[in-house]
Amino acid sequence: MAKRETQQPWDDEYDVVVAGSGAGAMTGALTAAAGGLRTVVLEKTALLGGTSAYSGAAVWLPGTQVQRRAGIGDSAESARAYLVALLGEAEADRREAFLATAPEVAEFLERDPAVEFEWRAFPDYFPAPGRLDGGRSFVPLDLPAERLGDLAALVRPPVDRDRAGLGHAEGPLSAGRALIGRLLLALTNTGNGTVRTGTALTRLVVEDGRVTGVEAATAGGAVRLRAARGVLLAAGGFEGNAAMRAEHGVPGTAEWSMAPAGANTGDPIRAAAAIGAATGLMDEAWWCPGVALPDGRAAFTLGFHGGLMVDGSGRRFANESLPYDRMGREMTAAPGRVPAHLIFDSRFRGRLPAISLPGRPADEHLDAGTWVRAESLPELAELIGVPAEALAGTVERFNGFAATGVDEDFHRGEDPYDLFFAGRSGDRPNPCLVPVDTPPYYAARVVLSDLGTKGGLRTDPDGRVLDGAGRPIPGLYAAGNTSASFSGRRYPGPGVPIGSAMVFAYRAAQDMAR
Template identity: 35%
Template sequence: MVETLGNLGQNETFDVVVVGAGGAGMSAALFAAIDGARVLLVESTEFVGGTTAYSAGTTWIPASPHAAGVNRDDTSANAEGFLNRAVGGRSSNAMRRAFLDAGPKAVAHIEANSDVKYRARPFHPDYLSEVEGSTLRGRALEPLPFDGRKLGRAFALIRPPIAEFTVLGGMMVDRDDVGHLLNMTKSLASFGHAAKLLARHARDRMSAPRGTRLVMGNALIGRLLYSLLKRDVTVLVSTKVEALHKGADGIEAVTLSHVNERRRVGVKGGVILASGGFNRHPTRRGEMLPGADPDWCPGAPGHTGGAQDLALAAGARFGDGALSNAFWAPVSVRKRADGSTAVFPHFIMDRGKPGMITVDKTGRRFLNENTSYHLFGIAMQEANKTTPSVPAYLVTDSEGLRKYGLGMVRPGGKGLAPFLADGYLVEGNTLDELATKLGIDGNGLADSVARNNRYAKSGVDADFQRGATAYQNANGDANWSGPNKCLGPIGLAPFYAVRLYPGDIGAATGLVTDTHARVLNRDDQPVGGLYACGNDMQSVMGGVYPGPGITLGPGLAFGYLAARHAAARCRTTRAALTDARGEAHALPIDLTAHAHAHAK
């Protein structure tokens, strides 16, 4: 049964309304519910999860309760120094301190009061590992895998992962699973691990359209949804917020719409905006991300900036001073058989491995292939100002393709025909033939490959210092026998390439808030009852990407701060009403709500 707006009464009132059911919004809704508030979670699309559901689910929280298990030496002070050096004046010191203080508390609070559970990766370096105060482990948390069968029919509410990131028709795999699957014929332990995965997936496909073993971002969303439904949080999908209504003390109601239904819903504590940012806004995208085609964006479709427009009309303002208005990753693009567009982010699986180089229209390298995906995307756009670098071309040989794959082409070197037929993958028996098919300079490409091969022997990239940091080496091949884990020769024909584009993976510029996540107006005063977190909020990272999970980490921390402040505001309002009327009004904790199950 699919419940929508029509199930709400005409005069419903909630303590807290959260707009946007991605990781930040769902966390904020859960924190408010844990504090006893009656919560409404509103999502504009048919699924919950937002871009978090597509992601690895990594959450960057320094000094969390899990950190000591893998890195006893790290402290919040170390992390603050690291952010001060990496981000500096691009964001507020006070906001960064609020994040660092709230993050560990948020993790402890949500784990103690819900089914959301994390673990620290034993090795997951900060991306700017050359900056003093960085660490190789402890700050990156990942959600524990989750059994989607626990959700029953509500499992269909979760936004499925990017299809090209799954195997065998919808089986999710994480970085550990990938290693076992690739080594299943070489290791008994890997064979056992892979056999369990395959058997579980076979059982799933007998009754479900995809695998129910959820990992990474889907696991986080599954755990959040399960926890929200257990706490009777009302969840509305395919529902838009049309208006914010201001009263004497701030936002007092919202107007919601679904098809031909409309409801005005009262709000006592506050409205928390977590709708995903401006990335698909009809005009703001062009203003803030000039030249970035929307088809290159791998994010979920709900981040239209509509909620931010309502906040601006209520007096809010956008931040400024960020390194970039968005966070970036190189992506490759392919049309699926059903006509939809597949956008594949090249995070770590190919571009940083030995035997891979990236070149521009002249056939020349123009960046360090092992830099972070954010800096890679920025470098593409900067280089394109003088030399055509969008698209860029990720080039390898048959050995590189076999070992690491290339974008949507999986490792193994088989099943290439459909990718070659539609032009996603380009093949040449010689480098010159590959260059001709790509429309790039053949002499430049030959020279770039020759230089790369010399650097692979010496272990030193004289042009871009590839492999010079701990982070870069972590994304190389630990089993590579050469002197540099990021550099290997290109020489075994045929040769292959895919086209890369700068894809925006999230907004860095958003609504200005204070340390309680309250939205501020142009006079730096809070807009009463209005909060923002996630990508709706001006990033505390200032458009810099210092480590893995630096969108989900602040989303969790400021969702915690916003929810607790809004819930406390609601209690204060109730206390004032009690004083005025001489009556006692208990805060409702166990109220009946509408748990939604989305059935296709």
């Protein structure tokens, strides 16, 4: 820990300084502000929400009033069984804090009229005791833009419009934009919350062994902001920082990540490490397949309802309908799987048989070469550089599985998650197995994308950042992807990143208020 600094004047003083503006950061800020603490949110970019704003806004908080209203039979006990089955007893203290606090967070948020949730079916990601086949996550209701008024312009638009430099489309804010918008509205209504965009944390101020504030860069120059109760670092991971990815051996590239441009470069993690904070899971991320885009970036891709995926050998290597993080891990499990290619045929009329965000027209892909099209499988194999005999044999074998309804290699279509995205089966015995037999044939290049790194600062159950000896650093807290995830190397279900960020930011703000 750094020694006492020479005292310098503060440019402004707050009780709580929050770095970041995603779901976790905004929940922490709202908790502090609702408790009467003068709170400021610092956002590096010009827009609020980060990757949370791009998301579907699934929130994995088990055993809450939201699930009870829906009558789905969820409970903290079943969620505990599920997490223990997946994670073992690692991080048991944070797991128990998460489970105990999840219902409290949902109740606290819905107490504010600006925040409304509903359960929506989306299966948990692993077949394990305690799993809910219909899922336990919930989402915010759409938010009419007029309720936000001028504040709506501060919320990051959906990924396709944001990457194109466009604002929000007409109509309500939905999904991640609704979540950030609702939290922003609730924060504003407390009268104790302030948001400062274009303000990038650069350094933590330490006095007598305690973090007492931050230094930040703005367009007008550096500022020093006091944090009498504490600093919460919840500004995402470092997926947008190519050098940090290389340093820690994170697969994929910054260009393929779903992080907003210019965001999530690990500044708060580096600032905390500079004063002695410990880190963990620094080689990890929340993975997903990404359809390569003409501009060199990637599109988060899930919900495959047709086609088959092959590696550089021209052979399948996994169940294409796996949950996206599990499929991403399969892509990294052996050489030659990145890039992969999704093979599909003309029955989809030139459309990708999957959900891809952002999506681009087939013509743009074909012109750029990120997709190729051919009248025969040997010709397609040549275009993507795989052995023609292997690709033809793979497709023939797959079509045989489609006829019988049984994927003897990877069991596609046997899990509730697989079936969740499947189209109508027609006369097929397995709706997840759609034959590839109608030319022309297509191949879409698929790379390894991510929804953010999940390694970062080590924390305790109250979100307090720990030093190398496992001791809390006074005045310093972290949540979300700025911290090392309690779920380790697993992604248990939809909304675990957002739900856990919200819980630990809430607990951090409560600890500051004591």
